[in-house]
Amino acid sequence: MTPPAGDRDPAHTPVRPVRVLLCDDHAVVRAGLLALLSSAHGIEVIGEAGDGEEAVALAAALRPDVVLMDLQLGSGIDGIEATRRIAGLPEREAEGAAERDDEREAGRADRRDVEREAGRADGRDVERDAAGRGAAGRGATGRGAPHVLVLTTYDTDADINRAIEAGATGYLLKAERPEELFSAIRAAAAGRSTLSAPVAHRVLAQMRSPRPGLTDRELDILGQLARGLSNREIARALFISEATVKTHLGRIYDKLGVDTRAGAVSVAKEQRLLP
Structure with missing residues (x-):
């Protein structure tokens, strides 16, 4: 029994x-x-x-x-x-995995069915059963x-x-x-x-001291910097003044925690900020 x-x-x-x-x-x-x-x-x-x-x-x-x-x-x-x-x-049933799980748990599933039909499965059993199936089945049966x-x-x-x-x-x-x-x-x-x-x-x-992210313009200048361009060449490439390039470079240095062009490029590569 x-x-x-x-x-x-x-x-x-x-x-x-x-x-x-x-x-x-x-x-x-x-x-x-x-x-x-x-x-x-x-x-x-x-x-x-x-x-x-x-x-x-x-x-x-x-x-x-x-x-x-x-x-x-x-x-x-x-x-x-x-x-x-x-x-x-997407959440879906993975049929092959579900079939394997069904085979492994066939005996237990049959036993639970008999108990439920006989009226022996109380509310606590149902909760434990549902929790167990949810934890064990997530992934393997495609529920998530x-x-x-x-x-x-x-x-x-x-x-x-x-x-x-x-x-x-x-x-x-x-x-x-x-x-x-x-x-x-x-x-x-x-x-x-x-x-x-x-x-x-x-x-x-x-979380305690977040650094502001780089703007699109700063990323553009950083990309030109990585190519080895001078401030004048960057200004020409981006159709901005040389003074604007210097201003953006100062902000880039502050945000990346560096003080040189080489340092900015190195950190940018380390953090994968460059394409």
């Missing part, structure tokens, strides 16, 4: 592992992550992608719970754009877009801001300990955000 809901032992209730898709353009890195995650309890790698386009396609087809995303992916779209596309995947957890070596303000704005759930640096990575993956699967300590520090610093 099936035991009443209140008599079940939670320790013996099967828990579906967190399904992870890896995206990194270096095969050696993917192999290392695969070996590392294979040692983690409750985490299963279901696919690998070597570029952004492949990651988006696999995320749509496999509906993982979490996509572990690098930012620099060689040719094609970068990790930011891949994150944006994955976060924007997969969560993207950025794993990268880049920790500039621009990278962090762009990733978060694109829809990343968390942002980790590759220097993190394995236990921190495992914890972040589980948190991301549950929809909770995780930031590496240096990343969290930068985010807080931005």
Whole structure:
């Protein structure tokens, strides 16, 4: 006889592992992550992608719970754009994944049906059942877009801001300990955000003393500066006076926290402000 809901032992209730898709353009890195995650309890790698386009396609087809995303992916779209596309995947049923989940949970589903028909499932059982299906099914059954957890070596303000704005759930640096990575993956699967300590520090610093962004005109001048043009040449190219160029340069220096032309170009490249 099936035991009443209140008599079940939670320790013996099967828990579906967190399904992870890896995206990194270096095969050696993917192999290392695969070996590392294979040692983690409750985490299963279901696919690998070597570029952004492949990651988006696999995320749509496999509906993982979490996509572990690098930012620099060689040719094609970068990790930011891949994150944006994955976060924007429409909510739909992924039939293959749904069928696999149905097979794995067939016994439990049948048992719940019998209990409901016999009148033994009370309100608390229904709530626990719905919550469990929602947490376990998000991603794998296509009820929502997969969560993207950025794993990268880049920790500039621009990278962090762009990733978060694109829809990343968390942002980790590759220097993190394995236990921190495992914890972040589980948190991301549950929809909770995780930031590496240096990343969290930068985010807080931005919030406490935000720097104003560059205007379109300042970005134009910065682009000309990166080409090695002099103030006079920039003025001619943009049809403005040389004095106006100097005024804009002073503002650019202040906003980027630099005091030289070379410094402005260097920071602009670091923060990916240049096309």
